[in-house]
Amino acid sequence: MAALNNGRRRRPRVTTHGAFLALAIPIIVGLVGSRLSPYGLNDTSVGEAFSKPSFSHPFGTDQIGRDVFTRVLAAIPINLTVALVAVTIPFVVGTVIGAIIGVTPSRWVRSTVETVLESVAALPLTLFALAVVAIVGPGLTGLIGAVIVTNWARYARISSAAATKLRTIEYVEAARLLGYSWPRILVRHVVPNSFREALAYAYNDLVVVMLLVASLSFLGLGVVPPTPELGAMIRDGRLFLGKAPWLTLLPGGTIVVLSVLITRVSIKQSDPNRVV
Amino acid sequence: MTELAVEVTDLSVRFKSSRGHFVDAVRHVSLEVQAGEVFGVVGESGSGKSTLVRVLAGLVKPTDGKVQIFGHDVNESRRLFGRRSQRLNASNVQMVFQDPYSSLNPYLTPLQAVTEVVRIRQRLSRRDSREAAAAALEEVGISKARAQHKPLSLSGGQLQRVSLARALAANPEILIADEPTSAIDQSMQARILELLLGATRDRGLTIVIVSHDLAVIGHTTSKMVVMKAGEVVEAGATDEILTRPSAAYTQRLLEAVPGRRSRPLG
Amino acid sequence: MSDVVDPVVVVRNLTVSVPHDSGSIAVLDGAELTVNSGSRLGLVGESGSGKSMLCRAILGTLHRHDARVSGGTIHIQGRDASFFNDSDWHRLRGTVLGYVSQASLAGLNPTLTVRRHLVHAARAVMALDTRSAERCALEAIEMVELPRANRILDEYPSQLSGGMRQRVVIASALLQRPKLLVADEPTTALDVTVQKSIMDLLVRLTTSLGMSLVLVTHDLALVEEYTNEVVVLYAGATVEAGRTGDVLNDPRHPYTQALQSSRLRLGDKKLTSGMWLPGAPPQPGEWPQGCRFTPRCPHAQDVCSSGGQPRLEAVLSVRRTACIRSEEVFGT
Numbered sequence: 094m095a096a097l098n099n100g101r102r103r104r105p106r107v108t109t110h111g112a113f114l115a116l117a118i119p120i121i122v123g124l125v126g127s128r129l130s131p132y133g134l135n136d137t138s139v140g141e142a143f144s145k146p147s148f149s150h151p152f153g154t155d156q157i158g159r160d161v162f163t164r165v166l167a168a169i170p171i172n173l174t175v176a177l178v179a180v181t182i183p184f185v186v187g188t189v190i191g192a193i194i195g196v197t198p199s200r201w202v203r204s205t206v207e208t209v210l211e212s213v214a215a216l217p218l219t220l221f222a223l224a225v226v227a228i229v230g231p232g233l234t235g236l237i238g239a240v241i242v243t244n245w246a247r248y249a250r251i252s253s254a255a256a257t258k259l260r261t262i263e264y265v266e267a268a269r270l271l272g273y274s275w276p277r278i279l280v281r282h283v284v285p286n287s288f289r290e291a292l293a294y295a296y297n298d299l300v301v302v303m304l305l306v307a308s309l310s311f312l313g314l315g316v317v318p319p320t321p322e323l324g325a326m327i328r329d330g331r332l333f334l335g336k337a338p339w340l341t342l343l344p345g346g347t348i349v350v351l352s353v354l355i356t357r358v359s360i361k362q363s364d365p366n367r368v369v
Numbered sequence: 370m371t372e373l374a375v376e377v378t379d380l381s382v383r384f385k386s387s388r389g390h391f392v393d394a395v396r397h398v399s400l401e402v403q404a405g406e407v408f409g410v411v412g413e414s415g416s417g418k419s420t421l422v423r424v425l426a427g428l429v430k431p432t433d434g435k436v437q438i439f440g441h442d443v444n445e446s447r448r449l450f451g452r453r454s455q456r457l458n459a460s461n462v463q464m465v466f467q468d469p470y471s472s473l474n475p476y477l478t479p480l481q482a483v484t485e486v487v488r489i490r491q492r493l494s495r496r497d498s499r500e501a502a503a504a505a506l507e508e509v510g511i512s513k514a515r516a517q518h519k520p521l522s523l524s525g526g527q528l529q530r531v532s533l534a535r536a537l538a539a540n541p542e543i544l545i546a547d548e549p550t551s552a553i554d555q556s557m558q559a560r561i562l563e564l565l566l567g568a569t570r571d572r573g574l575t576i577v578i579v580s581h582d583l584a585v586i587g588h589t590t591s592k593m594v595v596m597k598a599g600e601v602v603e604a605g606a607t608d609e610i611l612t613r614p615s616a617a618y619t620q621r622l623l624e625a626v627p628g629r630r631s632r633p634l635g
Numbered sequence: 636m637s638d639v640v641d642p643v644v645v646v647r648n649l650t651v652s653v654p655h656d657s658g659s660i661a662v663l664d665g666a667e668l669t670v671n672s673g674s675r676l677g678l679v680g681e682s683g684s685g686k687s688m689l690c691r692a693i694l695g696t697l698h699r700h701d702a703r704v705s706g707g708t709i710h711i712q713g714r715d716a717s718f719f720n721d722s723d724w725h726r727l728r729g730t731v732l733g734y735v736s737q738a739s740l741a742g743l744n745p746t747l748t749v750r751r752h753l754v755h756a757a758r759a760v761m762a763l764d765t766r767s768a769e770r771c772a773l774e775a776i777e778m779v780e781l782p783r784a785n786r787i788l789d790e791y792p793s794q795l796s797g798g799m800r801q802r803v804v805i806a807s808a809l810l811q812r813p814k815l816l817v818a819d820e821p822t823t824a825l826d827v828t829v830q831k832s833i834m835d836l837l838v839r840l841t842t843s844l845g846m847s848l849v850l851v852t853h854d855l856a857l858v859e860e861y862t863n864e865v866v867v868l869y870a871g872a873t874v875e876a877g878r879t880g881d882v883l884n885d886p887r888h889p890y891t892q893a894l895q896s897s898r899l900r901l902g903d904k905k906l907t908s909g910m911w912l913p914g915a916p917p918q919p920g921e922w923p924q925g926c927r928f929t930p931r932c933p934h935a936q937d938v939c940s941s942g943g944q945p946r947l948e949a950v951l952s953v954r955r956t957a958c959i960r961s962e963e964v965f966g967t
Contacts, residue, residue: 267532270427
């Protein structure tokens with residue numbers, strides 16, 4: 094729609110507000126829902142073990158009679174928050190570092206640092222996470238730490254490429270002429286105009302990290318029981334797949350739904366026809 | 370005797386291209402611009418005209434030669450670019466760029482952008498800065514209402530005028546306009562030029578206009594240089610050069626200008 | 636209007652719309668154009684005038700930009716284009732209609748030599764064996780007056796200068812000797828000496844190939860120098876049409892007059908206040924009532940803002956203008 098833009102082509106716009114709100118909703122629903130539930134997270138009731146989904150237990154009960162629905166509701170905020178933390182920290186740190194690297198005038202310095210970044214970014218996320226957990230033992234801290242340590246470099250690469258282009262753009266040159274210090278230029282002009290690309294990657298990363306945490310928990314390397322977590326619940330339920338399939342399918346389905354939700358939100362946020 | 374705003378002596382600028390070989394963008398250029406003068410730099414692509422003025426602005430480092438702005442060596446000022454107090458004095462050269470669409474941060478409204486400049490350079494309070502900024506924008510024909518819209522909704526001509534207001538708000542002694550009208554519709558070009566000339570008259574500004582368009586230079590400047598492949602091919606009074614060029618290259622440029630047959634409307 | 640020779644393209648009262656929000660907006664409304672055989676027509680317009688959309692309408696590529704014809708007619712070689720389907724347009728493009736623009740320069744694949752580019756282009760539209768396609772490519776290069784044609788054929792676009800690349804682009808548009816070449820700002824990014832050589836080439840080609848040229852530009856100097864007819868577009872409508880010399884020396888629409896006055900000429904020195912118009916051309920969706928030029932027109936009166944955009948009317952024998960007050964303002 095060039096005609097409606099003074100002839101300028103519009104770059105796809107990715108914004109933050111809608112996305113975070115969209116994620117806050119399931120988190121709040123999960124937190125509130127699990128509190129409101131008549132069942133506790135760990136209320137066992139052996140007599141009711143393996144009951145099918147019904148009105149009183151919408152997701153059925155597990156092998157020791159705990160209400161699955163309550164546990165799923167409690168797990169949602171945990172899965173989402175862990176993913177958010179494990180993505181936001183590298184995103185922020187990486188984007189800022191990348192912006193600083195991108196505006197460095199010395200081509201030599203830039204290429205050296207970028208080579209280092211590429212090396213770190215090349216470490217496969219899952220293997221690295223497994224290695225870290227093997228060393229420090231299972232638990233969320235180790236896992237999140239592993240993700241942060243590798244992922245920041247990926248964001249830094251994206252942000253650095255964007256910032257390099259901005260180094261010579263006219264409004265940055267104008268800022269230099271006006272006497273802005275480089276820190277001010279970074280904050281005012283470079284970062285706001287270069288973090289969009291990294292943000293698009295971050296949305297995708299949310300899903301990836303969420304699945305990584307669920308997978309590692311599935312392997313028993315993530316959360317420590319009895320913390321409710323969707324991957325761990327799948328792990329527990331898989332032994333009873335024949336008898337009580339809902340124990341695996343429902344938590345698994347929830348992961349799928351959350352992934353789709355995040356993806357849909359990110360698609361809407363990146364709609365090129367959106368006005369900023 | 371007026372002072373020399375710009376004195377360039379045997380300036381050369383050499384770049385290393387991304388492929389590794391050297392590019393001599395500017396070769397042994399010397400020129401002088403008097404204070405308060407409107408000076409033109411004409412050339413085609415690859416002539417080095419943009420590199421030359423970027424050296425004047427302190428954005429590009431000279432490889433050889435000397436450049437003085439009101440007696441201060443530009444290289445000295447460049448090294449002090451990082452230190453705030455020196456910066457405020459050294460940056461008395463401002464620029465208006467060719468591409469109006471990348472001249473403004475898309476997230477700042479014109480009013481915000483100019484207010485910031487006023488605050489930094491004129492050290493006024495936040496409210497006074499805003500008022501001064503609004504006034505500066507009115508002077509170039511941007512109403513306060515329009516100045517509060519994001520740059521996306523402004524036309525090329527309006528954006529260019531905002532750039533001009535921003536540059537003037539920094540109280541420069543020298544203003545460089547790099548192809549100021551090339552990206553603007555014809556019916557709005559004369560306005561930008563008029564505003565530029567008005568700034569010389571009102572503020573005693575020295576202006577350097579870079580253009581490939583000889584008519585733009587002819588309408589605005591009193592002295593000029595013609596550049597080709599990094600060198601100055603001809604220098605002197607604008608009227609002289611445009612009517613009686615001595616260099617063959619200048620002659621070719623003049624002959625290539627289209628549309629010289631119709632007379633201006635009476 | 637001389638209708639002795641069959642016009643190649645006739646556009647009448649064209650409306651083109653694009654989708655917007657939940658409805659649509661007109662980007663052209665009241666656009667008119669007649670390209671006679673062998674003529675060189677300047678299509679003059681500033682930003683928001685719709686000149687690029689008008690080109691797309693003539694070339695049948697509106698759908699690629701989500702636009703469509705919502706009123707008026709286009710006739711190509713006498714046939715009504717509203718009955719054209721995709722394959723009709725496909726046949727026309729290349730054989731009857733050619734196109735060159737700024738964007739075409741970027742369309743030169745940097746990994747293909749000129750030879751491969753042209754051979755590929757030739758075989759895409761004509762059923763040729765390799766040898767004929769190569770001969771076709773060589774002829775095309777010679778036609779655009781590139782020296783040492785064989786050497787050029789083996790170069791990559793990055794090894795050629797801007798002007799040479801533009802010639803290659805022109806060559807690929809002319810492979811099938813179209814009847815009409817639409818050149819959309821073909822020289823904007825080029826130096827003035829290169830511009831002259833490209834424009835001179837285009838003029839020579841119109842004679843040697845018996846081809847018409849539509850030169851789309853905002854630069855009246857180019858129009859004056861290289862065209863013999865001109866159509867002036869403002870805010871989606873044609874406001875004046877006629878022979879170039881007549882229109883530029885004796886305009887009959889205030890916008891044309893303002894454009895002519897705003898030209899910076901070598902030899903003139905002073906910038907006068909009549910040289911620019913206040914405001915900016917209105918964008919689609921923001922067109923005012925009545926004549927769209929009214930807010931900026933120095934001769935506007937109440938009658939101008941009533942009704943719709945005025946249609947083109949004949950004022951002199953071969954001149955048409957959309958200014959309803961043209962007789963009062965400009966005399967007869």
